[in-house]
Amino acid sequence: MRGLYSSSGKWWPGAIPLVILWAVAAWTTMPAVEAELSARSAAALKDTILDKTKITAAGRDITLTAEAFSEEGRRAAVSAVEAVPGLRLVNDRTKLVPEASPYVWSIERDVVRVTLSGSAPLPASRTRLFDGAKAAFAGVEVVDHMALARGAPQRFDAAAMLLIDQMAKLKQGKITLTGTKVALKGMAKDLGGREAIAAALRNLPDGYSVGDNEIEAPPYVFRAYKDPVSGQVTLDGYVPDNAVHAALAGATGRKFFGDKVIDNLKASVGAPKGFVDAAVPALGALSRLSTGTLVLSDREVHLSGDAFYDVAANQIRGGLNKELPQGWTVKIDLSVKPQAAPVDATVCQQLFNGLLAKGTVQFDSASATIDKDSAGLLDRLIETAMRCPNAKIEVAGHTDSDGDNAFNQTLSERRARAVVDYMVRAGLSPERFQSFGYGSKIPVAENDTEAGKAKNRRIDFVVR
């Protein structure tokens, strides 16, 4: 042992080759050591959720730069790297992902692309939203401008996925989620798109609510054309459902007596409020025109065409405005049909008979109030009366045999009077008219069937 000690004083000459050996070893092993430690650290971080992770090795030291989504996650990531075997020190440059307040996320669709922007809480939810958008907008470019941020409201993913699905129903627009408040604007693809979106938004997770909803839908259009040459009324466009369809078809049949109704209506959701209450009087106004077009577009009524005479044009202009439900607007472009050539009394009588064969003047039950459905027929009767200005006209009221004779007599007189008053209001001279009531004394059909009774309830025009 003593010898070992004494010889150890002569070990120093090996120091020079040793230093050379060390320098070469340090130079050659370092890159491999650094690469190995980087790889081990990256493997240790495989199961942690981090953003912008960067691992740099210098010798046996690792510098970890990353953004974590929670303080626990951040500490866990640092500990995982610290536990890597062979590693000497960890330079901890981790921090937390910035917190967004308010937490805003949005999806926007324009002509060419769909853009996701704002904040997403985790890389996984960001990926899920991006993939969800790609699936919902197959064939459209989807751009991801989302940034990761903490502070998302609970069930953010579910809410955002639902909003992505709603965006697919829009042609273009933007949906923004601010905290738990949803704001929408844009144009729906389909007629019922606005309603479909409103219904789907009721499935938003608890705590979420809809703020501004400015979704617009393509206009809800209902059209009717009246063509006197072919004697046709054409209906097309949309109605809310089959019941309304039947009601409008029935009203058209009553108002456009004798005209053929061509019904091209389709049922669709998305009708504006008060659609039926607007469509029925608007059809009534159209029925008073010689030729005309009626367009209901959302809550706007546009009527154009030719009225039979001046007073009718004024009555239509004034009346339709009042009859429409609240919130509806009306635009009326009416001209008056040029008056037809005068005819003599015999032709006038034939014209009256022709008109009354197609339809009769209708009254409310047991009353002398003229049914609005008869306005079109009365306008034509008035136009005819204007063509024979010198003829005296007897207006005769008849009833069926139901009820008391005296009552029927009075009713028939009052009804004939009401018709005469109507004609006088239209500008015809009162001297030309006489009204008579005949009760049920002059039936034109048997009173034992409903059809027969309906024929007997009538107003006749007799030219003297």
Added chain:
Amino acid sequence: MVALADFFWGWLVGSLLLGFAVGWISVVHRGPSLSKNAGLGVGGIAAVLIGLSLARLVPGRAGYWLDLFLAMVAAYLIGCAIGSWLRYWVVARQSQRP
């Protein structure tokens, strides 16, 4: 460091062999021996280096180089000790035989 031995065990073996050779020669070598003061100085420097390494005060690559240096020096010294000891043993046997 042990976990990384894969990368430099060859160099440690080299140091060990170098030490063995130097140790083997040192027994019969007639050159100057390290003075006591120089020995203390070398020991002091070694203690400081070991202290720095254990305290992990040297950062980054320099830290790795320091650790590697100390490991190689340790291997060298072990080699020297084995070499010297074996040489003594051989010399002692040879001197007994005649």
